[in-house]
Amino acid sequence: MKIIQIPLLRDNYGYLLICDKTHQAAIIDPSEGEPVLRRVEQEKVELVAILNTHHHRDHTGGNEALLASHRLKVCGHKSDQGRIFGMTDGVDEGDSVSVGELRGRVLFIPGHTTGHVAYLFDNNLFCGDTLFAAGCGRLFEGSPAEMHSSLQKLIALPDPTKVYCGHEYTENNLRFALTVERKNPKLLARFERVQALRTRGLSTVPSTMEEEKLTNPFLRWDSKEIQTSVAAAAPGTQLDPVSIFAALRKLKDAF
Known part of the structure; x- marks a missing residue:
């Protein structure tokens, strides 16, 4: 398996995502078509599928251009039929998707949108805008309870799982994280590493699930420091996990 990150x-x-044995490939969340087509040509692979995590245009905007020149399977959550251009295969929790001889599993993770999915190939998680490096997506369609449940599903994956998210938001996410858990040494160290990477114009993705559990405030609702920060910023907030998550999300929205 070969994974190539394409800035869009x-x-x-x-x-x-390339199958080494068959030289077949899928593109996950093509925001635009031309950069993807150039990379497909460079790699000399056969593009056979588009795997969309959700319907937002910045994750599906390249579908039309790719379908104009290729006959492709287009996967998205079954509820997004009509919202994802060219969708051929509606998928749901536990379904299997294939790229050459590679087999991936679909995880249904609503919250950012009502029809959001992730694709898990071995220990590689492609999670769109649900889980970010050091953050999570805004709640455009789902509820705090839905998003919290989806994040719980993701953090149950093994620590070495690589997290391939949809945006380069890490540095700003960490700046927010430091406002609610500034005494976390793992968080401080990660912020320094990320700043060094971004200064050089380098990507901070993928991270690992272990790193997210240690430094991502939206996965750390049991942190006493975060609970204290939430109580100070939003007096009256209940300290159950969903309420803490909801308060954190509101604080981040205003950050």
């Missing part, structure tokens, strides 16, 4: 638009990432 201003801060999006698409991922070209």
Whole structure:
């Protein structure tokens, strides 16, 4: 398996997933078509599928251009039929998707949108805008309870799981994280590493699930420091996990 990160638009990432044995490939979340087509040509692979995590245009905007020149399977959550251009295969929790001889599993993770999915190939998680490096997506369609449940599903994956998210938001996410858990040494160290990478114009993605559990405030609702920060910023907030998550999301929205 080969994974190639393709920068798209201003801060999006698409991922070209290649089966080494068959030289067939899928593109995950093509924001635009031309950069993907150039990379497919460079790699000399056969593009056979588009795997969309959700319907937002910055994750599906390249579908039309790719379908104009290729006959492709287009996967998205079954509820997004009519919202994802060219969708051929509606998928749901537990379904299997294939790229050559590669087999991936679909995880249904609503919250950012009502029809959001992730694709898990071995220990590689392509999670769109649900889980970011050091953050999570805004709640455009789902509820805090839905998003919290989706994040719980993701953090149950093994620590070495690589997290391939949809945007380069890491540095700003960490700046927010430091406002609610500034005493976390793992968080401080990660912020320094990320700043060094961004100064050089380098990507901070993928991260690992272990790193997210240690430094991502949206996965750390049991942190006493975060609970104290939330109580100070939003007095009256209940300290159950969903309420803490909802309060954190509101604080980040205003950050």
